[in-house]
Amino acid sequence: MASKICCENFCVIKDPGVSFARMALENLDGRCNQLENMANFLLGVSLSAYSKLAISDAERVKRQSEALHTLETACKLSRMEDPVVLYHLSLEYAEQRKLDATLHYAKCIVKLEVGSNFKGWLLLSRVLSAQKRFLDAESIINAALDQTGKWDQGDLLRTKAKLQIAQGQLKSAIETYTQLLAVFQVHSKSFGSRNKLFKDKRDQIRNLEVEVWHDLAYVYISLSQRHDAEACLSKSRAIKLYSSTRCHAIG
Structure with missing residues (x-):
């Protein structure tokens, strides 16, 4: 809970945000997959935001790599069935300009949520746009508009x-x-x-x-x-x- 609160406040993402998530993982020690999944997810989100504060490129790449690893771990623990985890994993791939992986997970989100959440549609459209596939991206937006209030x-x-x-x-x-x-x-x-x-x-x-x-x-x-x-x-x-x-x- 402490780590989750810190994730919502950019000023304390590094300390104690990342620290709380690490402490949670250490104390869980593999005893509860559900809580371990949440701790990995929060650590990944915190590290992703923390990487944006890095002074050197080497430091930024290191934090991004760790963020991606923990989000992938959370994704595996949730058996690819948690759309929130998938969304942040896809965002992290996009942040690192790995567009094929971003597109794969964005499609998984839309499929998992049966198009019920406009954020999944929006992410998918923006990935296609980044790939210069503007017609496909616009088609996705039109489909989302048909299913969104x-x-x-x-x-x-x-x-x-x-x-x-x-x-x-x-x-x-x-x-x-x-x-x-x-x-x-x-x-x-x-x-x-x-x-x-x-x-x-x-x-x-x-x-x-x-x-x-x-x-x-x-x-x-x-x-x-x-x-x-x-x-x-x-x-x-x-x-x-x-x-x-x-x-x-x-x-």
Whole structure:
């Protein structure tokens, strides 16, 4: 439990986050596969995050290698049946640019969850995109949109728009962004009358909306439609006063 809490706080991932996971493994000494699986998983997640703080390349590679090993161990202990473990293992392979392995585990996640979790679809699409298989990636996003409620479509639609941009389909991307902004309007009306329990979710959606306005502004800039781009940046400013991305776009 202590290690899990530390995993959720980047400031203490190294110490005591990694240390708690190691202590758990030492004390378990192979007596409980389920707890050993969880300890290996938390150690892998902690080491993966810790590797990003490494000063030298050698140190970073060493931590990444250990993270991958512990996540693979957790995957074996769970008999490839824990989608959360598979997801983080796939992410670690992606971090190390081992895309074939990433794709394999991403497919396993979607199959295991029967497409019920949009994160699995999103990961699979992004791996295909990294392999320049944009049409396949967009097909995956479309399949995910068919099986996902509007509440979870934000990241999916934004990814679809970016894939369309990568293929030079700027007008289609504008239509997708417009569809996404309409979803935000539905969110805004729904959360507007709710209590403070929904504050974090509302803030998350508003931050995503700001980034979408910036994305759309860049599309209009590439089309030399500067007035439309300025309108998008004004919309962004109305939501969030300070933004480095907006300053870059204005420049």
